[in-house]
Amino acid sequence: MASKKNININLKIWRQKNAKAKGSMETYKLDNVSTDSSFLEMLDQLNEELINKQIEPVAFDHDCREGICGMCSLYINGRAHGPDTGITTCQLHMRMFNDGDTIFVEPWRSKAFPVIKDLVVDRTSFERIQQAGGFVSVNTSGNTIDANATPVPKHDADKAFEAAACIGCGACVATCKNGSAMLFVGAKVSQYALLPQGKVEATQRVLNMVRQMDEEGFGNCTNTGACEIECPKGISLENIARMNREFLKASLK
Amino acid sequence: MAKSALLKSSIAKKYWMALTGLFLCLFLAGHLAGNLQLIFGTASQFNQYALFMTSNPAVKLLSYLTYFSILFHAIDGIMLTVQNKKARPVAYAMNNPSNNSTLASRNMAVLGTLILVFIVTHMVNFWAVMHFDKNMPLVSREVSEMGMSQKVAVGVLGSQAPYFPLDAKGKLNAEVIRRNELTQKTVTTVVDKDGYVVFEGQKDLHKITFDFFQDPKTGLIATILYVLAMAVLAFHLLHGFQSAFQSLGVNNKFTPAIKSFGTLFAIIVPLLFAIIPVYIHFVK
Amino acid sequence: MKLDSKIPDGHISEKWTNHKNNLKLVAPNNRPKIDIIIVGTGLAGASAAASFAEMGYNVKAFCYQDSPRRAHSIAAQGGINAAKNYQNDGDSIYRLFYDTIKGGDYRAREANVHRLAEVSGNIIDQCVAQGVPFAREYGGMLDNRSFGGTQVQRTFYAAGQTGQQLLLGAYSALNRQIGLGRIEMYNRHEMLELVKVDGKARGIIARNLITGEIERHSAHAVIVATGGYGNVYFLSTNAMGSNVTAAWKIHRQGALFANPAYVQIHPTCIPVHGTNQSKLTLMSESLRNSGRIWVPKKKEDAEAIREGRLKPVQIAEGDRDYFLERRYPAFGNLVPRDVASRAAKERCDAGFGIEANDTNEGVYLDFSTEIQNKGKQAAYAKGNHNPSADEITTLGKKWLEEKYGNLFTMYQKITDENPYETPMKIYPAVHYTMGGVWVDYNLQSTIPGCFVAGEANFSDHGANRLGASALMQGLADGYFVLPYTVSNYLADDIRTGKISTDLPEFVEAENRVKDQINSFINNKGTKSVDHFHKRLGNIMWNKVGMGRNENGLTEAISEIAALKEEFYKNVYVPGSNDELNPELEKALRVADFIELGQLMAMDALQRKESCGGHFREEYQDSEGETLRDDVNFSFVGAWEYQGSDINKEVLHKEDLKYDFIKIAARNYK
Structure with missing residues (x-):
């Protein structure tokens, strides 16, 4: 049985009024946090207390709260999405912490993810990378070929799916010591490279997406593997290797 | 687009890091094989090897490739590191990377810089001495002539004279000694007043190596520093070897084997390198 | 108001084909002269935006999240139905149509549901062509599984993340058009008002959630694809930001709201x-x-x-x-x-x-x-x-x-x-709300030029939705219905020219929005927005939840009305209007939820029967099963806004005719 108990914690949270303002770490004390609460519910609780004291609450990104939309972020105690693995911040529960703990909460730090306010960052650099080539150029039509006309080996379909499971949260960038977006881009390039439908545009896709990635100011991959460990969806480093291959092929064409 | 991508893009920079890095791994293996003769071979074998390494044109080509690789690897690495630093202008107040990556993988630039410093001192200590030191000892042996024992330098194959006498200090007893720039760099040539070559003696790399690590004042420190440098190299290789394959796009069913081999390589090669000075200092 | 569903004549299997053949077209050279606004970028919104941009229209798309990919369609797990009959188990368009009508407890429109079944196969073809990695068998063919309420295997899936993969497919199509400059994408923007000019939808007022700027956007048609309103209960499986605001704003501007009481409890x-x-x-x-x-x-x-x-x-x-x-x-x-x-x-x-x-x-x-x-x-x-x-x-x-x-x-x-x-x-x-903005067969609301797609409309699921049907409907609306029906509407607008945002209607709409925001920011309240939202959710769950009765519903109506009064009096919204202000966003949403909640209770009260997700405790048989009343309640209940007193909303009835399916009682014993 889950043991229900309440803990008291100290929070050190990054507060920053807006993109231009200078921010700082602020300390808050929060009592009676249920260990059954999720991390974001704990922040809700903090905000409720702040609002009741007429202090401006902490802004943070979140939406689905079930680990799939990719909107929540947060660098908690020095790790992307907190101390647990294979989950997003919204799936992190307070039972991972102890009474009296001090918890650091910071926004994703990356030149390509500027802070908007408090813990909210701007991840539109990811959007622009996708817009540069993360698609198959097929128009809407009731007359594309039948879905079963092109068989796809199960192995390829499964691998493509694993790559496509990326939720675009940016944890890979946040945790990478170089702020590299290679896992994110590699996953998208891989998904299409593995499927016959994506192969037609493979050359242009990888060149365009990598070019855009570089322009956005992400760092370079040094294969530390941190991204793979912290990725809430366990996207494999294989995808980065595949992108490296695809890029080489495309560059030599 | 495609052409410039092979130079400028972040991924291409990693190809070059990987290619030069892997080439340097090959170099390490070759260098180690030669060095091991310090333990398992005779002095003369070692000096023969040194002669071969500096005279064979194919080896020469390889050595230029090695210099290029080291330089490129270092410069490319520095550029990447600068970019990487810029990609995170504000650092985390609390960071806990040990949960997701190895110390070595996060510190390749630091390790690489240390290795570069080592390479420079290493070259100063041995390569430069051998190439530029006019007082470099030559391969010698005792000869007995008329009951008198005397130390003489041994001529290389094809030398005008088979021996050349040495003075009490072990230096060439000649009136004119000039290093011949045109011939092999491990050879000291004795030319007479008219410019004729009278003797070609081989520099004794084996001896300076032993002297270096057995020096009563600095030998121990040199040995320790050398061993430390090899430890740094080991960490660099520990991440670098398998990382190079990943950068080149090799991540498949062979990856576990590559990783295991890389780990073995990263431990064994620097370890063997490190054993040599230890052996020289303590055993010989 | 007479509700005209505009269902075409003819046999059920020919209605859509005939209708498409008779719809007006906009020639390719005229499309760049026409602007379309799409609010919401889930399956319906993203697929519609991509399709219109591909056709050559100027598209502006809006989402409140930081990326279109975050829309809550992404959370759908199970799968998407399509009458492909790949498994040779006798599936057909008719069977999918029949199962969906029956699953909806005979409270959906026949013609709409049949169209949905007709285009279901095209959806799978389209998604596969886009590179959606559906599960496959060893032979390389697509795999299927079965789902509740059916006897065939017609559900296509991608592990437990089908919604995610389908949305990413639509999102990739959207991205392609953004990259080509044919869609202007407005992330972190929330629609706060519809602008009507001469009775037609001609634009929206949106708030830039980062800067707080109130922006005017004009268009020749407005498509609302903003999902369901399950968050009226505070606790639901919806995303935290899922809201009814866009749908409710158009309701306040004259669009009828249909069957609000139909809520699916998972x-x-x-x-x-x-x-x-x-x-x-x-x-x-x-x-x-x-x-x-x-x-x-x-x-x-x-x-x-x-x-x-x-x-x-x-x-x-x-x-x-x-x-x-x-x-x-x-x-x-x-x-x-x-x-x-x-x-x-x-x-x-x-x-x-x-x-x-x-x-x-x-x-x-x-x-x-x-x-x-x-x-x-x-x-x-x-x-x-x-x-x-x-x-x-x-x-x-x-x-x-x-x-x-x-x-x-x-x-x-x-x-x-x-x-x-x-x-x-x-x-x-x-989990899901079957009710929504009333739309005709063309997915047009009662406001000309204002179309509603996906979960935001009421159209296809009757009183209960079958598993794996929501994804199907969202994509059907966006890819295969709206492109035809909206073009038909826009054919009359090729000479209209650009709509000016300086028109007095835009000024008025903007002022309405600004007034509401200022009243929240300047309110001297003491309680947080969540405080009121939770109380609303409590009333809704206890009295307008799984089991409903006349007493409870009557109480709920007056309790919600009182809550509304207290909310405006005592809510405290920190911060200012010219910055990222999540509390302000919530306040604007909860204001609409409160009004909707009251309407839901009224709709549940008037529907004196039990059907699908709507269970009135008074109307059950001796074993506790639902008792439908097909004689008196076989209609779509569509409510007309009459000002801020929700009690005054007027109910309009669209009778449901079953010409091709025989109505029967659902029996699962």
Whole structure:
């Protein structure tokens, strides 16, 4: 049985009024946090207390709260999405912490993810990378070929799916010591490279997406593997290797 | 687009890091094989090897490739590191990377810089001495002539004279000694007043190596520093070897084997390198 | 107001084809002269935006999230139905049509549902062409599975993340058009008002959520695809930001709101754990294939479990009440969602709930029988015909892990309990809203030029939605319906020219928005927005939830009206209007939820029958099953806004005609 108990914690949270303002770490004390609460519910609780004291609450990104939309972020105690693995911040529960703990909460730090306010960052650099080539150029039509006309080996379909499971949260960038977006881009390039439908545009896709990635100011991959460990969806480093291959092929064409 | 991508893009920079890095791994293996003769071979074998390494044109080509690789690897690495630093202008107040990556993988630039410093001192200590030191000892042996024992330098194959006498200090007893720039760099040539070559003696790399690590004042420190440098190299290789394959796009069913081999390589090669000075200092 | 559904004449299977052939077109050279606004970028919105941009229209798309990919379509787990008949089990467009009508408890429009079934196959073709990685068999062909309420395997899926993969497909099409400059994408923007000019929808007022700037955007047509309103209950499986605001704003501008009372309560969610809970998590319906739902037979056992004195595994087999198997022997644990949910509520209301939360609401979903069965099978398959008990258990757990490993891990992360060892605790939670903005066959609301797609409209699911049908509807609307019907509307606008945002109608609309925002910011209240939202949710869940009755609904209506008054008087919104201000965003949304909540109670009150997700306790048979009243209530109830007093809303009825399907009572016994 889950043991229900309440803990008291100290929070050190990054507060920053807006993109231009200078921010700082602020300390808050929060009592009676249920260990059954999720991390974001704990922040809700903090905000409720702040609002009741007429202090401006902490802004943070979140939406689905079930680990799939990719909107929540947060660098908690020095790790992307907190101390647990294979989950997003919204799936992190307070039972991972102890009474009296001090918890650091910071926004994703990356030149390509500027802070908007408090813990909210701007991840539109990811959007622009996708817009540069993360698609198959097929128009809407009731007359594309039948879905079963092109068989796809199960192995390829499964691998493509694993790559496509990326939720675009940016944890890979946040945790990478170089702020590299290679896992994110590699996953998208891989998904299409593995499927016959994506192969037609493979050359242009990888060149365009990598070019855009570089322009956005992400760092370079040094294969530390941190991204793979912290990725809430366990996207494999294989995808980065595949992108490296695809890029080489495309560059030599 | 495609052409410039092979130079400028972040991924291409990693190809070059990987290619030069892997080439340097090959170099390490070759260098180690030669060095091991310090333990398992005779002095003369070692000096023969040194002669071969500096005279064979194919080896020469390889050595230029090695210099290029080291330089490129270092410069490319520095550029990447600068970019990487810029990609995170504000650092985390609390960071806990040990949960997701190895110390070595996060510190390749630091390790690489240390290795570069080592390479420079290493070259100063041995390569430069051998190439530029006019007082470099030559391969010698005792000869007995008329009951008198005397130390003489041994001529290389094809030398005008088979021996050349040495003075009490072990230096060439000649009136004119000039290093011949045109011939092999491990050879000291004795030319007479008219410019004729009278003797070609081989520099004794084996001896300076032993002297270096057995020096009563600095030998121990040199040995320790050398061993430390090899430890740094080991960490660099520990991440670098398998990382190079990943950068080149090799991540498949062979990856576990590559990783295991890389780990073995990263431990064994620097370890063997490190054993040599230890052996020289303590055993010989 | 006479509601004209504009359903074309002819045989059901020819209506859509004939209709398409007769719709007006806009020539390619005229399309760049026409602007279309699309609000919401889920399956319906993203697919529509991409399609219109491909056709050559100027598209502006809006979403409140930081990326279109975050839309809550992404959270759909199970799959998408399509009448492909790849499995050769007799599926057809007609069967999909029939199952959907029946699943909706005969409260959906025949013509719409048939069209949905017709285009279902095209959706799969389109998605595969886009590179959506559906599950495949070893031969390389697409795999299918079966879902509740059907007897065929027609559900296409991508593990437990079908919604995600489909949305990313539509998102990639959207991105391609953004990259080509044909779509202007407005992330972190929220639509706060519809602008009508000469009675037609001609633009929106949106708030830039980062800067707080109030922006005017004009267009020749406005498409609202902003999803459902389940968050009116505060706790639901919806995303935290999911809201009714866009739909409610157009309702206030004259679009009728249909069947607000039709809410789907999903039976297998993780129970509420405490007062700080923000959200309920769905466990896939597929778990009911392997799990048996039960509560203790004895009240004292249930009490002991709640108090932690007994563990579920200590309850003897004979002391367990497998209430679904008991009540519905034919379908057992696989009855439709609404039936399973009500049965769980009935047991908990009777005092047999096992969860130690405020309301004791929770039942067990037990996999131990499946572990034994599958473990034995696995042992036999290995040639071990005399397996020990341990071997069976180990193999059985392994089987479960292969099939549901991800879900079990997710459950354990949330609850800290190991579902391999102890039964899962589940309880129904608000999941999907069948009701929505009333639209005609062309998906146009009662405001000309204002179209509504996906979950935001009411059209295809009647009173209950079948599993794997929501994704189908969203994409059908966006890819294969709107491009034709909106073009038909726009054919009259090729000479209109650009709509000026300086028109007085834009100024007025902007002022309405600014006034509302300022009133919140300047309000001298003391209570947070969440405080009111939770209270609203409480009223809704208790009185307009799974079981409804006249008394409760009447109370709810007046309680919500009172809550509304208190909300405006006493809500405190910190911060200012010219910055990222999540509390302000919430306040604007909750204001609309409160009005909607009241309307939902009114709609539930007027519908004196039980159908699908709408269960009126007065209208049930002796065994507690729903009693539909086809004579008096076979209509779509569409409400017309009459000012801020919701009690004054006027009900319009669109009679439902069943020409091609024979109405029958649903029976799952």
